[in-house]
Amino acid sequence: MPRKSLAAQAMRAALAVAIVVAIPVLAHAQAGAPPANAPAPGAAAPNMAQMTASMKEAFAPFHIIGNINYVGSKGLAIYLITTPAGAILLDTGYPDMAPQIEANIKTLGYKLSDVKILIDSHSHIDHAGGVAELKSATGARLMALAEDAPYLESGGHNDVLFGDRNLFPPAKVDRILHDGDAVTLGGVTLVPHLTAGHTPGNTTWTMVTEDKGKKLNVVFFGMISVMPNADLNGSPAYPNIGADYAHTMKVIPALPCDVFLGSNASFFNLEQKHDALAKGADPNPFIDPAGCKAFVDRTEASYQQALARQKAGAAVAPAAPGGMTVK
Numbered sequence: 001m002p003r004k005s006l007a008a009q010a011m012r013a014a015l016a017v018a019i020v021v022a023i024p025v026l027a028h029a030q031a032g033a034p035p036a037n038a039p040a041p042g043a044a045a046p047n048m049a050q051m052t053a054s055m056k057e058a059f060a061p062f063h064i065i066g067n068i069n070y071v072g073s074k075g076l077a078i079y080l081i082t083t084p085a086g087a088i089l090l091d092t093g094y095p096d097m098a099p100q101i102e103a104n105i106k107t108l109g110y111k112l113s114d115v116k117i118l119i120d121s122h123s124h125i126d127h128a129g130g131v132a133e134l135k136s137a138t139g140a141r142l143m144a145l146a147e148d149a150p151y152l153e154s155g156g157h158n159d160v161l162f163g164d165r166n167l168f169p170p171a172k173v174d175r176i177l178h179d180g181d182a183v184t185l186g187g188v189t190l191v192p193h194l195t196a197g198h199t200p201g202n203t204t205w206t207m208v209t210e211d212k213g214k215k216l217n218v219v220f221f222g223m224i225s226v227m228p229n230a231d232l233n234g235s236p237a238y239p240n241i242g243a244d245y246a247h248t249m250k251v252i253p254a255l256p257c258d259v260f261l262g263s264n265a266s267f268f269n270l271e272q273k274h275d276a277l278a279k280g281a282d283p284n285p286f287i288d289p290a291g292c293k294a295f296v297d298r299t300e301a302s303y304q305q306a307l308a309r310q311k312a313g314a315a316v317a318p319a320a321p322g323g324m325t326v327k
């Protein structure tokens, strides 16, 4: 390989690592965890409210592939998976994003009452905050892994990383799932994989979809990276976090992945792939096994680094007091 392209590759890899580290922090900036990639000296410190607003920024809904549609924002990925018997909605965004998501569903030609099942990636305000509103607006049944269900039902109380700082309207879980329990509607099956650590029930969902007559394995990654304020040695709120992350790191490389998606748009370069698709890219750019593997590799490397730092006695970043006011 020519030297120049090696350098370009290294640059892209470095940028990708920076993004993977930065985005979960952005997604949880309201929780007060300090950014892992602090701005360079002299650079303007990013404003938390601005960062949250940019995560929520509207994004035109679109058909991704097969029976999977995008109805999320620029930063927070939310999926409408359609079947002959109705639709499944994966994630609900911040509480004040509900009208945006509802409008996106309608723009794609579906009624809110078409949504029969709600599932989530994890029980934090930025991914599950709209669950009560969406449940009420659609009449759908909420299904969640047993380990995250208490947080959905209490509206985020006693969160293992953030305590009571990011509460949201609670919703009753109608069906408690366990690792691997299939969720089926209209012949379409989604499987929850417990990929815990960020929350005790953090979920990576998989399904099979079809594109041009070909069956494709789809992975919707949950939040699988380690936050700066996560103590991998365990905390009173989450003694098993270390074992849970270790398990997660074994699960994610084993998932067959053709179509690479996740709970945050940054994981899989939403905008870039969306634009390429809109320009008629063929094959569909969301079919990206190499990108999927690179994401898993980066996540594992970053986990190993966090583990090594903490084993060497590095202090875990404290979660700052206060938090975002949800309007």
Ligand SMILES: [Zn+2]
Residues within 6 Å of the ligand: 028, 122, 124, 198, 223
């Ligand atoms: Zn979270």
